[in-house]
Amino acid sequence: MKKLFILCMVTLIFACKEEPKMDYTLLTGQIENPTAQVVSIYNGREKVKDLPLNESNSFSDTLRVEPGYYTFSHGRESSSIFLAPGYDIKVTLNTKEFDETISYSGKGSENNNYLAAKYMANENANLDYTKVFALEEDEFLSKMNALKNDKLKMLNNTAGLSEAFKTQERKNIEYEYFSDLQNYWSYHSYYAKKEEFTPSEDFIKKFNSIDFNNQEDYASLDSYKRLVQNYYNNKISKSDNPLEVFKDINSNGFPQLKEDLANSLRYNIGPNNEHNETLYKGLMAMSSNEKFKEDITKKYNKVKTLAKGMPSPEFVEYENHKGGTTSLKDLKGKYVYVDVWATWCGPCIREIPSLKKVEEEFHDKNIAFVSTSIDKAKDHNTWVEMVKNKDLGGIQLMADNDWNSQFVKDYAIEGIPRFILIDPEGNIVSADAPRPSDPKLIRMFKELKI
Template identity: 30%
Template sequence: MKHTIWLIAIVLFTSCNKQAPKDYVTLSGTFKNIDFDKLILRKYTSKGDSITTINFNPDGTFSDTLKLEEGEYFFSQQGKDPLAILLYLKNGDDITINYDVKGNESAIFEGTGIQGSIYMEARRKKVKELIPDEEKFIATDSITFYKKIEGLKNEIRKLVDENKNLGTAFIELQEEFIEFTEGTMVYLYNMNKAKNDLIGKPAPNFVNYENHAGGLTSLEDLKGKYVYIDLWATWCGPCKKEFPALKELEKSYHGKNIQFVGISVDGPSNYDPWRALVTEEELTGIQLLAPENHTIYPDYAIQAIPRFIILDPQGNVVDPDAPRPSSNEIKPLLDKLLK
């Protein structure tokens, strides 16, 4: 009888102390050479949804727990490129990350549930290996381009197959990634082709854009000289960074057969900020505001701003994606055109 009671006691003790499965992720680790005190953990989606802020100690250590959906995540900083760390997380994981922010080595993962994150690092490297230069990747003929796309998809699927034990949700997410990557690269390829098709042809027309100096200006009014167009917006940080170099560039070619034209795509809703910024920055040249219903983006195959465009005196496109004012290539190009 005593023996039976003793066995029951052991069973009850074991049952009472059996831990329930963790319904959260534990993240900790050390990041060397940090110049920040926090990072934002984002879900790898088209919107990059913010999940939480991870706070760092001065020595680069951190520790946090969070509940989240199974999936792909990354660290980002406000106004800077994301860190080169991709994570695959699901509740129950307990992962330690060691990483040198300024080094070239991959992050080191330790703990439980690290297989997905190790896969993500392998995928990141494979994509970087096959697309080392995005511009060169899309600047090719269609047959070569689509062969490279198929090669990329096959290589990623090999990695997925090696990690298929991570489950159905993992496999489905990787197929979504493959589809998204293919769609993005095809879009960029088509936009690049459309952009190059503009060279030597009459520039897409625009009519009656408001001129900061007064009145309205159309493309027709700009003919007779070379035109260096700057497409920008008041909310675009990289655009505004080019202003000092742009003003210096215009000063260098003052009195020559070229005019500098800024076209803001802010639209009427940002009319007052546009006028104020042009005055504040003392932007010279011809400063125009595109209307709400402008078609500059599709007309000139633009994916992002700033974008610089050069037209010849007849109004034909010389370069639909000209070097920026801050680049070393712009002056030699303009000198060649104006000699």
């Protein structure tokens, strides 16, 4: 009897002992045809960790992360990945067909194979968003509702997904849907060529159901983060009194939202913004980053010197593709339309056909068309060949120090393409002129009687 009692106690002790829970994610993988030496995991824009590849092009490491969506990045390719403590995931892929071959196995793999399949389903749907956003409101809503329902159907029909993940993914799909609706206002105006377009009241009221101050979703869902930032961006840009919007953000917004908004709205301070002073004061109040405040103050003071009628900053002895050098002063007596671009810039290259048409229409007028490349010195030959191959007209120049060229700094250029119009006396007409593809440019030229 005594032996039986001891045996029962030993059994009870071992039966009650729990295995320790993993408080980390184990992530391993194998990459065929690697294009870099590491795999990187990001939470939004913040890097969580670099996972180096070994000699056999595999990697293995632990990650201490909160449950949520992250970005798996290798070289120039990336994919959404859902991580949580306790997951033990193996990733395999071939970089020659990154999205088509990425696959997961192990604990947590079902959620991630779903994300990979969702991405490919979106790709295979092959939606032409230029046509979708050109649709009239009812047709557009019908298309977006069908797209959302397809995503929900796929989610509900995928076996093995955790309930926590399904809850998050339903939110994600809803926020993706509202992001598309949010873009309709400006995109429809552009693609349907309706400059004064405004959606119906019923369309706008759909956003009343969204809580734009959800700190938890902001921290965990990039789709919600984009939605919130665009919401406040649009609210400020469309407001007749942006100061009131800033007061609301500063009073009710949580700290991370205010910092992120400050960083994104800094680019709105520009030569043609009539609300620069209000924007500057609002950003200074939102941010607690002293370096940011210092930088934004410098930009604000610089932009004030770029008003219409102010003397234009100069470029001096830029290399001319046809030989020799050209300075801005060489073109005095003519209007000068400057295109700041680079060979690697897709939006810049998309403007070339429109620029050629404008150049042809005004070829015998008192205006010089100057394209200034800010390619790096190592890409000089690429610039030379592209000018030849695309038969670029006008005056083709290369800046003397890419982004660090004084002309670029003086015009506070932070993104390209950027177009500038200077009058025959060398004064600024517009430090941020319309693009060649924008009908406003031709109207501006005709108003100036060029």
